[in-house]
Amino acid sequence: MNNAPTLESVLTCPQCAGQSTQVMPTDRCQFFFECPHCHALLRPRAGDCCVFCSYGSVPCPPVQLARAVGEYRPSAAADRARGVMHDLLNRHI
Template sequence: MVELQLQSAVTCPECGHQSTETMPTTACQFFYECIGCGAMLRPKPGDCCVFCSYGTVPCPPIQQQKPCCG
């Protein structure tokens, strides 16, 4: 069984600022405000959350190969 990673470094596509965040385990995070420039990040088309789009680690449901936010 794979151990879940709950920390993911989110990189802003606007300014490149990176911040390590703790991912929620019970809900997807659809919005994330960049601490560096204030840009509001949203998932890329086809991704379920901002961690899957901009993070170094995908969200917990994806890590477990389960449906995410369905």
């Protein structure tokens, strides 16, 4: 079984509904994204760790990996995402 995270996500702007395919960073959460269509500055919704978890077709790699190993809890996602990603990447290197 392949537990590699999906790295592309389609962000949908809540202001104009414009869509943009983006490659997600694997070493950090992306807190801001400027919509290329209307130039709105997107920020994560409360409880989400990044714009991909809030507006993407696929959640960020740390959340994907946490779900894959059964460690995902929505209330703790933002706090744990970076640590889970770091731990899992170090196990697979």
